[in-house]
Amino acid sequence: MAPREASHEPAGTPAPVETGIATLAQLRAGVKAFVDKDGEKRKAEILMIQTRAGKPKFYVHYEDFNKRLDEWIDAARIDLAREVEWPAPEKPEKKKAVASKADKAPPKVDPKNPKRSRAQIEREASGTPSEATSSNVPSKIQRKDSELLVTTEVTDGVTPKPEDEEMDVVDIQDAAAAAKAMPDEEYSREDEIEKLRTSGSMTQNQAEIARVRNIEKVQMGKFEIEPWYFSPYPIDFIDVDMVYICEFCLNYYGEETQFERHRSKCTLLHPPGNEIYRDDYVSFFEIDGRRQRTWCRNLCLLSKLFLDHKTLYYDVDPFLFYCMATRDEHGCHLVGYFSKEKESAEGYNVACILTLPQYQRKGFGKLLIDFSYLLSKREGKLGSPEKPLSDLGLLGYRAYWQEVIVDLLMDGRIEANIEDLGAASAMTTNDVLHTLQNLNMLRYTAKNQHVVVLTDAVLEQRERQKAKEKVKGKRSIEGERLMWKPPVFSAASRTWNW
The missing domain is CATH 2.30.30.140 (SH3 type barrels.)
Structure with missing residues (x-):
């Protein structure tokens, strides 16, 4: 050595x-x-x-x-x-220098195994890994990364058949900071897929191109939107000033003439799924990723422009998409959505959630969260969003959890303990406990038993919030308007299409 x-x-x-x-x-x-x-x-x-x-x-x-x-x-x-x-000098050069010094060290011959080749002896003396364990693995990983960048170019047209696909798009969470802190490791294909599915990192080593926003502006309906983050749209869109997105079918175009020609032919006036909820304000549509692959992929590409902690993969089959829309004489306009695994082993009721920027700060995010818990109640399960949440997502969920728990305690219809609060709200005990600790509402007795306490500060904050709701008006989801039964899927429709 x-x-x-x-x-x-x-x-x-x-x-x-x-x-x-x-x-x-x-x-x-x-x-x-x-x-x-x-x-x-x-x-x-x-x-x-x-x-x-x-x-x-x-x-x-x-x-x-x-x-x-x-x-x-x-x-x-x-x-x-x-x-x-100035940026720090690159470290790989230093490693090469150390390796070159190691090459000068005399090789050691093991008398117990004299038949080894000279190349093996030199590799052991220099400390260089063998080709089977080193050189092939990085090239394989690099090849996969390049394939991901290629397959993210969605083409317009008919939804492809399952046998024609290699990868599909999936919204999965990502902790960017955690991904950067993770050491470089070698993975088999199965291990890499599982790591990317659970961690949500765009690649094992984040590509530099993903750090740069590639779309300048997006026109969607009557709104012009400035994207926040990188999204793997076709590389041709890098040089255009505006990307035109149809607000109904979500197809995207780099030229206005192409977009206008498409709009004259597009007949879709609402998300392509079953309308399972309608009130005087919004409608909700349930869309199966397996039945509407192209539309759901387009939705994932659009959402990646505004979600840094989400990763796109070309498999939407295992997911259901619940899209919220407002209605007018022109059709149903997409406001936001959340996706949900058809069968979540961790019990998550939300995989990805987004309110489009043009509709933010209007209470739509709370309606999306409330609707996700309404579905969990109808299923008879406790639900929780997939972690980690984005910064805006965490703020939205904390505000919702606080409002629901405080209202339940103020009504006095249930016992003030974590289990009953979770059962009444369809929230997991971990989320209830997190909310109570965040609001400083949890006390412990001498017998090491927890007691839930409504503090004056929490009550005053809730009263101020109610006063604002009286002035601005409060919108909520009405459970009796939900026309929905928990869907049952075959094993094939719940799996990844790889």
Whole structure:
């Protein structure tokens, strides 16, 4: 084994950051500079540089801010009078140097096994893994990553048959920070699929292209929307100023003439599923991912523009999509949706949930959450959303859980314990416990028994919320309007179509 290089830095000490004055020509990806943002100078990392109309454009991420604020900026907004931070040198070069030193070490011959080849002896002496365990695995993983980027290009037309598919799109959660912190490992195909399904990371090693928002603007109905995150739409859309999305069939086009020609022929006026709920305000449609693959894939691509913690895979078969829409004389307009596994081993009642940005801050998110728990009550199960939640999703669920639990306690119709609260609200005991702890409503007696306490602060907050609801009006889901029975699926329709 080759000796390790001596390090004069104490263990755990971060590497020193190299700073200095830079010119515009010296800026590159990875450099951190101060950028003018809303009249203030904020530190931002340059993720990508492009030349448009002969002028450089910089895609930057502001430190300590959500990725949805990432944007393309002009060179004039970068403060070159202040020092910039240069990116740390790449570590693989250091590993190669260490490996080259190890190659010089004399090989050791095992007298018990003299028939080994010289190549095997040299590999052992240098510490280099054999081809069977090293070189083939990374190339296999890289090939899978490239396939994912290719298969995410959805084509218009008839829904493909199951035997024509390799991968389908699935909304699965992702903790980006956790994915970055995970060490690189080698996986079999089955292990990799399971890891991606449960962790939701777009690839095992997040591609740099996924850090850059690839769509500038989206027109959907009468709204023009600025996307927040990367979504694997066809690569041709990178150069267009506007992507046109049909608000009924969710097909997407890069040219307005193509979109207008499609609109003149499109006959769909509502999500392609069964309407299972209708009141004076909204309707809910249940859509089977196996029956409407193309529409559900388009929905997943659209939602990825606004969900950083979700990953798309081309298998929507194991999922049901519950889409909420408002109605007018032109049709049913998609407001938001949540997806749900047909058979969840963990008992999740929501896999992915989204209110489109043009309808946010209007109470639709609460209706989506309330409807998901109404389905759980009809099924006779306790439900919980798939973790981890996005930042906005966590805020929405916390507000809903707080309102439901406080109202149940104020009504006084059930016992003030965690199990009864969960049964009455179709919430899991973990979610009830999390809410009570977050509101500081849980006390413990000398006998180590928990007691639920309604504090004055919680009561005052709920009263203020009720006063606002009287002024603005409160909308809620009416259980008696739900025309739905829990669906029963065959084993084939619940599995992944791989």
